[in-house]
Amino acid sequence: xxxxxxxxxxxxxxxxxxxxxxxxxxxxxxxxxxxxxxxxxxxxxxxxxxxxxxxxxxxxxxxxxxxxxxxxxxxxxxxxxxxxxxxxxxxxxxxxxxxxxxxxxxxxxxxxxxxxxxxxxxxxxxxxxxxxxxxxxxxxxxxxxxxxxxxxxxxxxxxxxxxxxxxxxxxxxxxxxxxxxxxxxxxxxxxxxxxxxxxxxxxxxxxxxxxxxxxxxxxxxxxxxxxxxxxxxxxxxxxxxxxxxxxxxxxxxxxxxxxxxxxxxxxxxxxxxxxxxxxxx
Numbered sequence: 681x682x683x684x685x686x687x688x689x690x691x692x693x694x695x696x697x698x699x700x701x702x703x704x705x706x707x708x709x710x711x712x713x714x715x716x717x718x719x720x721x722x723x724x725x726x727x728x729x730x731x732x733x734x735x736x737x738x739x740x741x742x743x744x745x746x747x748x749x750x751x752x753x754x755x756x757x758x759x760x761x762x763x764x765x766x767x768x769x770x771x772x773x774x775x776x777x778x779x780x781x782x783x784x785x786x787x788x789x790x791x792x793x794x795x796x797x798x799x800x801x802x803x804x805x806x807x808x809x810x811x812x813x814x815x816x817x818x819x820x821x822x823x824x825x826x827x828x829x830x831x832x833x834x835x836x837x838x839x840x841x842x843x844x845x846x847x848x849x850x851x852x853x854x855x856x857x858x859x860x861x862x863x864x865x866x867x868x869x870x871x872x873x874x875x876x877x878x879x880x881x882x883x884x885x886x887x888x889x890x891x892x893x894x895x896x897x898x899x900x901x902x903x904x905x906x907x908x909x910x911x912x913x914x915x916x917x918x919x920x921x922x923x924x925x926x927x928x929x930x931x932x933x934x935x936x937x938x939x940x941x942x943x944x945x946x947x948x949x950x951x952x953x954x955x956x957x958x959x960x961x
Contacts, residue, residue, distance in 0.1 A: 681730055689718065689725040690860075690867045698855035699726055705853055708794075708812055708834035710844075713857030716902025719837040722857075723793035726835065733790040735832075737779035739799045745807030748778040748794075749817050749826075771821050780811060784828035791833045798838040805848035813851055860903060862889060872907050873914070883923035884910055887933050896948055901939040909938040 683699045685691030691699075699722075702709035711719045727734035737748055753774045761768045783792040797805060811817045815828035836852065838844065860868060862885055869881060888909070892900045901909075912935040913923075922934060932949045933939065940946050 683726050683729050686725050686729050688871060689721060690864065690871060691722075691725075692864065695722070695855060695857060698853060702835075702853040703833055706831045708836050708852045710836045710838065710849070710852035710854045711857060712838045712840050712854070714859055714900070714902055715839050716904040717857045717859060718903060719857060720793065720795050723791055723795075723835040723837075726833065727791040730791070730833070732833065733786060733788060734793065735779050735783050735786075735790050736793045736795060738795045739797055739804070741799050741801075743800050743804070745800075745804050746778075748780045748808065749811065750778050750781055750819060751776045752821050775819070775821060780808075780817070781826055783832040783834075784815060784826050786832070789830045789832060791835060794834065794836045796839060797836050798841040798844065802842060802845070806845050809847060809851065865889075865903070865906070868903060869907070869910060873910055876910065876914070877920070879920040880913065880918075880923070881910075883920045884913060887923050888939070891933070891939060894948070894952075898944050898948075899941050901941075905939055905941070909933075909935055912938055 682696075683691070683703075684696050698711075699709060711722060713719055723736070724734060726732075752771075753776065757768055757771070757774045767773045779792060779794075783790050812834065815831050816825055818825050865885060865888075866881065869876065869885075873881075884906075888901065888906050891897070916935065918934055932946070936946070936949075940949070
């Protein structure tokens with residue numbers, strides 16, 4: 681089965697082709713793009729479309745590569761040995777399987793999401809090179825090799841916060857999710873708000889894309905923020921004429937807290953409004 685997007689997820693032809701290429705090549709798919717462009721959701725939709733189980737490994741700044749393989753709790757075993765617990769005779773009682781172990785040994789071919797890999801230490805990707813390439817690893821405590829009989833579909837996301845090592849990149853199929861153009865964005869919105877009136881949608885998209893082009897904006901609003909904003913506009917029954925208003929005193933759009941996520945950007949719009957009022961006499 682080939683991935684072509686779903687009823688809940690608008691995938692461009694290029695993105696669908698990247699997913700299918702990675703599956704065919706049996707290589708991890710590395711997906712980069714702005715936050716909020718649907719990178720994490722892609723893995724969930726691929727799993728749903730292919731009827732595959734989904735395993736999610738969300739990376740933090742403190743995450744270590746070995747945690748994806750397994751963790752051995754030597755402290756707990758020492759404590760149990762002091763207490764005379766019979767569990768100490770079986771070392772597997774103190775091994776916690778990681779997401780890669782789960783993926784390698786799953787009964788059916790799963791989709792493994794390694795989310796926001798760029799949050800971890802720079803050595804994190806290198807520490808997974810062998811395991812992702814060979815699809816196997818050795819467990820020293822038990823002397824066994826965990827090997828994937830069927831290679832999982834691996835989707836790795838990155839917000840581009842730091843560069844990834846070349847050796848890691850060579851092992852991946854790469855795709856950059858470009859920010860949607862207005863036509864694609866309209867399709868995305870229609871998926872989430874099928875009953876949205878055409879006039880409101882048109883005015884909202886105009887405001888949204890104009891806002892993204894404002895010079896000096898620290899954080900451009902993303903797709904997910906647009907969807908939140910539209911939900912608020914509908915809940916408050918905002919008239920499309922309010923969005924079309926170009927009065928400098930109303931330069932900041934209504935419910936702007938869904939779009940502008942820091943005080944510098946709000947202050948930028950306030951300064952622009954002040955200058956517009958001053959220049960207008």
